Amino acid sequence: MEFLRGRVLKPGDDGFDAAARPWNLKDQTVSAVVEAAGADDVASLLRYAAGNGLTVATQAGGHGASGNTDGAILLRLTDFDELHVDPATGRARAGAGVRWGAVQRAAAAHGLTGLAGSSPIVSVTGYTLGGGLSWFGRAHGWAADSVTALDVVTADGGSRRVTAESDAELFWALRGGGGDYAVVTAVEFALHPAPSVYGGRMVWPADRASAVLDTFREVTASAGKGLTLWYGLASFPGADPLVAVDVTYLGPAAEAEELLRPFGKPTIADTRRAMTPADLGEITADPIEPSAGTSRSLLLTSLDEAESALLAQPLAPVFGVQLRHTGGALAGPSSTPFGPLTEPYYIYCFGAPIPATRAGLDELTTRLGKSVSPRKPYFALSPGDTAADAFDPPTLDRLRAVKQRLDPGGTLRANYPITAGA
Template identity: 40%
Template structure:
């Protein structure tokens, strides 16, 4: 059956079709997170939207599930069998400076949009890493570098081109198909494969940003100062704090992205400087095109495991729990939320937990699951999870996925899934099963 399917697809799609053991199969499988690897029966290297539609239609006709992969950052449940649609060849990006919008194909990266928008003084609401795929990042919520200033990237989505489980290509807007739009924006690939995305850009050409690096031995004082400091900063101040490995030990890294005047940013940051001597400081006014230097996330593929918690507050006791579990074998990160991230969306979508004050993420650098103890102890402060920072394997199980949404959101997602994908064809993901 597999060879028959591959032969059928090869005659219908513009991109390559791979079977296990063929040249290019393993290379096509490799995503950014090396801890997880799909094992499909067939890979379709889609070049255009028609390839995606043909792949979905053929898979369903053969009773096979469908997975989709672009850059491979957001691995959740690895595909075992079925058809994998690789969208990495679909890289088109178009920026319209008059309407301040962008249209991107399924495999485009955030760095491409940043580069295309920068000459017009515009920017996407990208995250910390420019090598992440636009579509999965945005549809998972899109926790932006400038989120407190401008909100979730998901809230800027204007339209989507998507192939649903019936193989039908649809153009979806909040007005044309409000239920499908709602489920796609926040539900990622649960109800279809997005082949193109249109979204609004924001006006920003420069910002005051960079990092303050402290020796990790100062971490308790830095965290306490940061906790107090975040309670009084304006929405234009975007920041996070991370305990990270370094060649000579560990560092406590405070990241700053301020959208107001640089001199005001200098004044606002001064209380953090008073905590103690810095190993390094990189704060400066910069073109927005250089925003990736703020977090300086590594661009090379690696294995990791992760989990996260959306915290309603960060009091002294919660901070102590986090520090107690910040061992040398993990990266611990706190992102300050609130501001525009707390606002309801103009176009309703499935992104929830908007009342969280912080997101805590814990990452391992060898692919092992993130330690569960810290999340158990933080349960009294926890609203739920953020979909895009969840882990893989057991960390992507249905009960944990349920915590990424308020109960009413999850129930609505399951009901919409039952309409558009009743057979759960799209199940190799942070899966929401169709309502029975």
């Protein structure tokens, strides 16, 4: 391999186990880890891998790891920490190792926001390559639709800046079609005005779950694009079961509180307040340390079967369910591979990494019945899924054509390879 400035770790080396570990602490087997120090390191690694019939799997934080890395070299891009926010143009540039919390802090200083999700420690690039379902997606669509340019290194070691004008097909594929076509080292994207933001969590005991779900259904049926609500059920071992509603609103606090009046006064906790985009991570307080778990995500075409599916039986062994209202701008025109998100609700379920949890998730999916959409976004795929669960056959063919043009030898291996099943 050509000279690398970054670290190369092999099994048995000090630090290898930590470097090879994904965010979800399941086993991830790799042949080596390369912590690239720059784009030249990435190019050198890809040329070496292509010349020796090896594969490279790229992860920044490892949040989307699927366990398909056996035999691959794991490429870490943590050191790609460039971040620039330009308030004059309303755009940001983030290296592949930059996390959303850093972007939001920089943007908030100018009354702007990126299209971040619930966790401030997820990498901007990995999130965006999967599409990016944001707190503000109802107002502004997929995070991927806000991308204006990407810096990439292709499988042959070539570096290029990709725009809609320079390579329309690659630009289209990378914005929500995963990372199977090139290694993205930086992404540029539009920011959005956020002079006033309101957010927080309302919590009640589980005996209010049905009433809160009814109100959630009522409020989301007429919600404007600035209001986003997530309904959640939690039943962790050793703790009382709870029901919660997480909220953000792009607008003044008084307007938000009026829109949320039907929920009444939460009886356990209420963290709602005026905030900045830098504070979004406080709403759900997602874990900041890696842990092990089993999860599943689905899109729902309606809530007709949700109440009986979610509330008729105990959740256990599933620990939690999060039901997100989508719609708004997400259902509008989109130039991403997934296209418009026409399903009005997204559901995320999680539990312990044991076979009983998978069985519980299967049962819950069955109870949701015909309301479950046959598709899900690329970012929502989980072990056992393939890219065919996200994209229809014509879109798959188009994505595979991009893969064949840029990486015919299969040097790059995405979390969910676009060629699986081809």
